Amino acid sequence: MFKTIEKYFSRKSAGRLVVESFLRYGISVQPDGNAYCGGIELAPAKVGRTLGVDRRVVISVSKQIAGHEDLLAIFARLQPRAYVGESAHKLGFDSIEISADSHATGIIAAVTGILAKNKIAIRQIIADDPDLFPDAKLNIVVNGRLNARTLSEIRALGMAEKITIK
DSSP: HHHHHHHHHHSSSHHHHHHHHHHHTOOEETTTEEEEEEEEEEEEEHHHHHHHHHHHHHHHHHHHHTHHHHHHHHHHHOOOOOTTTTTHHHHOOEEEEEEOOOTTTSSHHHHHHHHHHHTEEEEEEEEEEETTTTTTTEEEESSSOOHHHHHHHTTTTTTEEEEEEE
């Protein structure tokens, strides 16, 4: 996917910033050349202001995506997702934030195995894409609160660089 995008947008351009933001936030571009968050059409001026680029860059990128079949095939299917990790505590849940080598294997399996063994249900898992997020993290929201034993087992994992409970 990223090779396809890089073919059209250079690494340091304002257009590249817009494209990466669309991917990061799940903003789709439809054949009409407009950007959407779910079914809500986004105003290019407001998107541009938020990203620190001119609205014309947002319009140009959206039209460029809509005009290329391979780009449109990617961006027309993007969807935003609610992340409740920052609100988890207020909802009665705990959220585990894990920093680890984003290209290592087994971290999700190890943590979810510990949670399953301790009969703790998972409400949400979000793993940042390391190509979009330089400081990628794994976030797991669990149903209820973590007990001390489960927390201790998760913290004992050698593959995690940092574990934060929110």
